[in-house]
Amino acid sequence: MFNCRPADVFNCQPADVFNCRPADVFNCQPKERTVTRVEVSPLAWLDDVETQRRAAGLRRSLRTRRPVGAELDLASNDYLGLSQHPRVLEGGVAALRTWGAGSSGSRLVTGNTELHEAFEDALAAFVGAQSALVFSSGYTANLGAVVSLSGPGSLVVSDALTHASLVDACRLSRARVAVTPHSDVGAVETALAERSEERAVVVTDSVFSADGDLAPLRALHDVCRRHGALLIVDEAHGLGVRGSGGRGLLHEVGLAGAPDVVMTTTMSKALGSQGGVVLGPTAVRDHLIDAARPFIFDTGLAPAAVGAAHAALGVLIDEPWRAQRVLDHAASLARICDVAETPASAVVSVILGDPEVALAAAAACLERGVRVGCFRPPTVPAGTSRLRLTARASLSDDEMALAREVLTDVLSPA
Structure with missing residues (x-):
């Protein structure tokens, strides 16, 4: 008894303590207690995160494209149009x-x-x-x-x-x-x-x-x-x-x-x-x-x-002319979208502010056959969600005409 730990003695039965030798008492195991555990997945927090992202209009998803897209691509970084050359x-x-x-x-x-x-x-x-x-x-x-x-x-x-x-x-x-x-x-x-x-x-x-x-x-x-x-x-x-x-x-x-x-x-x-x-x-x-x-x-x-x-x-x-052709097409896209500054690169940024507005505009363009990029936080600062258009050296006159028609309609004030 003298050498037992308090928890051991407390959980031993009286008869056990009385009849056992000191070493037995010292090694006496606590009586098993039933513990009810609530099973929680270590990834349960992801559900809350996804809910918050959806509420903020920041949920992302993968979109599978076909080998040869039917739509006009103004979203890729294939600036010189060489990926299919x-x-x-x-x-x-x-x-x-x-x-x-x-x-x-x-x-x-x-x-x-x-x-x-x-x-x-x-x-x-x-x-x-x-x-x-x-x-x-x-x-x-x-x-x-x-x-x-x-x-x-x-x-x-x-x-x-x-x-x-x-x-x-x-x-x-x-x-x-x-x-x-x-x-x-x-x-x-x-x-x-x-x-x-x-x-x-x-x-x-x-x-x-x-x-x-x-x-x-x-x-x-x-x-x-x-x-x-x-x-x-x-x-x-x-x-x-x-x-x-x-x-x-x-x-x-x-x-x-x-x-x-x-x-x-x-x-x-x-x-x-x-x-x-x-x-x-x-x-x-x-x-x-x-x-x-x-x-x-x-x-x-x-x-x-x-x-x-x-x-x-x-x-x-x-074909060094391809570099200048990119800048020429970027300038045309900027004018179509009423962007004030002439682009210094292939990128034309059309800031719309709200992420849901930017998503809706990108979806409307795609429905009309023009694929554009949509950048939202954290890629860009809050309040600056945008359409990101990229010019390509290989854009044809017909493709530029389609871009003008769709972008003008989607971006025109309601």
């Missing part, structure tokens, strides 16, 4: 037949091919960079570049409207992150001037995906150079649209090949394929091969995607 399709098929369906491993093991390296050399030469490194997507290219070139003990300065991939890269970098107001060069300079860290990186899109406006790259570079910072520019929406023959905004403003600038881009927009690329000094490429986890531990990009992108680059080189 015969040369691009043949480039993908030829790579598929030669190298197989998949790259079979990471590029450091078995996934690196002559095809990957030939494309890297060609793209670097086209945009004026010293070297290039292909990743499996534009998203992973941004993660690899920002995380590997910053890290603990450094500062990353990011524009408030940078793409989600750059936002996530900043979070993963373990650097101190300063988010500055959109295109506010003064705020970037203040952040760099007040830093205590030895190394600093400034990240920005060249063309912002939701509004289609351009970053002040020349001014940002001047600030970076004054304060010894590296500038990383995502040209996902600039390549194929801005610059001479579509070489990008960095090339247009005279920063191509600068030793303190790194360019990232995607092969899934103007080049009509899939994948991402980091371009810059050879030392950056070498460092990424050693340090970029999205490169080291990810399977290499499928050969068919590389072959298609390389073929698309060839089309762009042979």
